[in-house]
Amino acid sequence: MxxxxxxxxxxxxxxxxxxxxxxxxxxxxxxxxxxxxxxxxxxxxxxxxxxxxxxxxxxxxxxxxxxxxxxxxxxxxxxxxxxxxxxxxxxxxxxxxxxxxxxxxxxxxxxxxxxxxxxxxxxxxxxFEDAGDNLRIFKGVTFSYGHNISIGDNTVIHDDVHLDDRGKLTIGDRVSISDGAHIYTHSHDVVDQTEVRNYHTEIRDDARVTFDAMVNAGTVVGENAIVGARSIVQGDVPDHHVVVGAPAKSVRIKPGFEDVAEPLDAGGEKRADEREIPYTLPDDLDAFDEFGRTLGGPVKPHRSE
Incomplete structure (x- = not known):
């Protein structure tokens, strides 16, 4: 604009x-x-x-x-x-x-x-771990810690965006993240939701994550790609692709990039396991289960995913 x-x-x-x-x-x-x-x-x-x-x-x-x-x-x-x-x-x-x-x-x-x-x-x-020049970060942007976030130059982050950085979050140059988007670097175990895994999530140069979209932990939104409004990214988005839906799927390649982009049926690979960031907890940790369950005991999920 x-x-x-x-x-x-x-x-x-x-x-x-x-x-x-x-x-x-x-x-x-x-x-x-x-x-x-x-x-x-x-x-x-x-x-x-x-x-x-x-x-x-x-x-x-x-x-x-x-x-x-x-x-x-x-x-x-x-x-x-x-x-x-x-x-x-x-x-x-x-x-x-x-x-x-x-x-x-x-x-x-x-x-x-x-x-x-x-x-x-x-x-x-x-x-932040790294903050580029000419950042435009609007009102209501939240994050977990802040110190695990790296952002490049000339990037804009609009109102009410959540940048989760329990893991590691890298956002490139000239990226646009629209109002209400959520970008995650951690996930919870399906059976025991108190078990957390942290990952490295990337939004690469010139990408756009549009209104109310969600990018799951450990995924990569490729260079010059677009994530459509209210889409949920569960696998990698190739460079120059436009993805929409829940889960997000490629629906077109940006005009002018057809010769350099991967085919339309490419992408969607879930490679989070390759980007997991391991951690250890102290032996003397004074831990508790916020749901009042016995730690270490069997946990019966209310629903499956």
Whole structure:
């Protein structure tokens, strides 16, 4: 789509740039990340006066205290915190940055597109394994950890996309991921859903994953390919192919690429096993079954897949 350049008024641009540079500099320093995130959120939510009142020993309501404490990511838990196989050291910092990302999206400033895109690019530079230039990541994008994600240059990720990175997720250059898409790098055992396997999932250069589609763990969406709206990718998508449906199947080759693309009946191979990422759990792990079953005992599934 052809677009036009948009710029903010000069005074607004100056203030936004100064704010992003300040947060970026603090995250680059040896300063405690929890404190950086806490201070940034206090100011973004306009709660500095209440914070200082509380810190000076003056009374605040229980609700105010909970709100103020919640700006500090050390006082919060995230779903991924409960994942037994995570890298604890990596997650410690990723959690703080992810908290800032999620809470920023709850502020009015998250709808100021020019500012918000640049703020998320800055956070991605600190959070992701690799973040390319000119990323455009819109509102409501979530991920498991963040530190297992690599994204190339000039890629756009639209509203409410979920990027699961319990395994490893690689997204190439100039990729477009539309609203509501879900891309997975882990799966659950059919019999015992508490058993998780992690994989490497790839979305290669110039590919498009369109509205509300799902890409299953361990699959590859090939270069310049398109995944149609609400499709479910269960096997590899060849370069230049257009796939639709559940499960997704090739229905055409993009015009002009017929001579270099694989035949229309190619693709669909399920090669996740080749891309599994093994992990080990500590012997002294304090594990529990969230469904209240006895670990290690026989599990009867409610349904088969």
């Amino acid at each position: 052809t677009k036009v350049h948009v710029s903010l008024p000069e005074d607004a641009e100056e203030g936004l740039r100064a704010f992003i540079d300040e947060v970026d500099g603090r995250l680059d320093s040896d300063e405690d990340t929890c404190l950086v995130v806490r201070d940034t959120l206090i100011d973004l939510f306009g709660d500095r006066e209440a914070w200082e009142r509380w810190q000076s020993g003056k009374p605040v309501s229980p609700a105010t205290k909970v709100r103020l404490q919640g700006y500090d990511p050390c006082n919060a838990t995230l779903e991924a915190e409960y994942y037994a196989e995570k890298d604890e050291e990596q997650f410690k910092r990723s959690k703080h940055l992810q908290w800032l990302w999620r809470q920023f999206d709850a502020t009015p400033m998250a709808d100021n597109v020019d500012f918000a895109l640049r703020f998320r690019q800055m956070l991605a530079n600190h959070l």
